[in-house]
Amino acid sequence: MGFILKYVMSIFVFSFASFASFASVALADDQYYFKLLDQINNEGFPALNVNICEMDSFPRSDMYSGCQSTTENELLYKDVYRPYITEKFKVIFQDANVEILLCLLLRESSGWEGSASHTNVVGLSQFTSGTLSEMGEIIKKGSIYWERHIANQISVNEENERIVRKLQGMKGATKKLNKYKDELNKGISFLESFRRRQVMANAWEQLGGNDLKVDFSTGYFGNKKNYEANFLLTITKLRMCAYDFNNNYTDVTPDMILLACAGAYNIGESSFANLTLEKGQDLGNLSQWIDRLSISGNSQAPETINHLISINRCAMNGPKLPMCGTNYDYCTDYVDPCTQPNAYLCRDECKK
Numbered sequence: 001m002g003f004i005l006k007y008v009m010s011i012f013v014f015s016f017a018s019f020a021s022f023a024s025v026a027l028a029d030d031q032y033y034f035k036l037l038d039q040i041n042n043e044g045f046p047a048l049n050v051n052i053c054e055m056d057s058f059p060r061s062d063m064y065s066g067c068q069s070t071t072e073n074e075l076l077y078k079d080v081y082r083p084y085i086t087e088k089f090k091v092i093f094q095d096a097n098v099e100i101l102l103c104l105l106l107r108e109s110s111g112w113e114g115s116a117s118h119t120n121v122v123g124l125s126q127f128t129s130g131t132l133s134e135m136g137e138i139i140k141k142g143s144i145y146w147e148r149h150i151a152n153q154i155s156v157n158e159e160n161e162r163i164v165r166k167l168q169g170m171k172g173a174t175k176k177l178n179k180y181k182d183e184l185n186k187g188i189s190f191l192e193s194f195r196r197r198q199v200m201a202n203a204w205e206q207l208g209g210n211d212l213k214v215d216f217s218t219g220y221f222g223n224k225k226n227y228e229a230n231f232l233l234t235i236t237k238l239r240m241c242a243y244d245f246n247n248n249y250t251d252v253t254p255d256m257i258l259l260a261c262a263g264a265y266n267i268g269e270s271s272f273a274n275l276t277l278e279k280g281q282d283l284g285n286l287s288q289w290i291d292r293l294s295i296s297g298n299s300q301a302p303e304t305i306n307h308l309i310s311i312n313r314c315a316m317n318g319p320k321l322p323m324c325g326t327n328y329d330y331c332t333d334y335v336d337p338c339t340q341p342n343a344y345l346c347r348d349e350c351k352k
Helices: 005-011 017-024 032-043 060-064 072-092 098-108 129-167 174-206 224-248 254-267 269-276 286-294 301-315
Strands: none
Touching: 060 072, 060 098, 060 301, 072 098, 072 174, 072 224, 098 224, 098 254, 098 301, 129 174, 129 224, 174 224, 224 254, 224 269, 254 269, 254 286, 254 301, 269 286, 286 301
């Protein structure tokens, strides 16, 4: 049963008595989401008689998810989205903080609204048509397909490596040696590319994505009724990012990898890595990423800084500071960031 509906009798006073009938509908029911939408559309939304911000039993991310609002999006988040995201997140990221993902999606979806933006990204997860097409092709081929490509490429690389060793030191073999060295380097790049694709396809399968009839189009992902696919694809995307960061950087922790990947979600993984990280070195921390983005001169860097700070404020313990530049939360009990000496500040925040 959904989280909020378990507390119907003790917490909420409903404007429409018939709404309580949905308390007995199991979350596992595939039609639950649609029944809930129909009920809201036909009979209105229940009024709250409690400030959720003051309830210790709710996760921190709830405080940022319109905690005093009475909107369709808020109810869907608490009773449908959050339980689903939390369950699926733990399949892939057992040791990381799910609040980071909840806060990332809260920000991406503009308070669970999920409308198409002026930059042509759609849905609760805000995907571009290019991302959907690319990820869809990888996922539809399946993990076994990529495993076979990996095995074949390993064989090719081993053969090229054998030839390179044989040609090294041979007189008059420089041209041929360089050719096979080039082939070996290309093969190594292909192998890593296949491994990344296998990670993506495998994550999607682990999450149960193949049980959904997914159309990897903006029309499909732009429809909020297809929330499962949106959330599964987000987790899959983060899984591939985490794979890359684990392989290329040291001193990594589950939460810092996920926070870095949340930053990469905004600006792109390669751009985030190029602007903030040094391959083979420590992954670093939020302070270092902000400093490097600030001096990068990249036009999207200020937005990414605000994005990272917002997710950090929302997901991590500490004073409840407002997210940067948002107009979709209704809480009034935020702590003023200008009074917090150690707070990361949003762009132009606290400037007079």
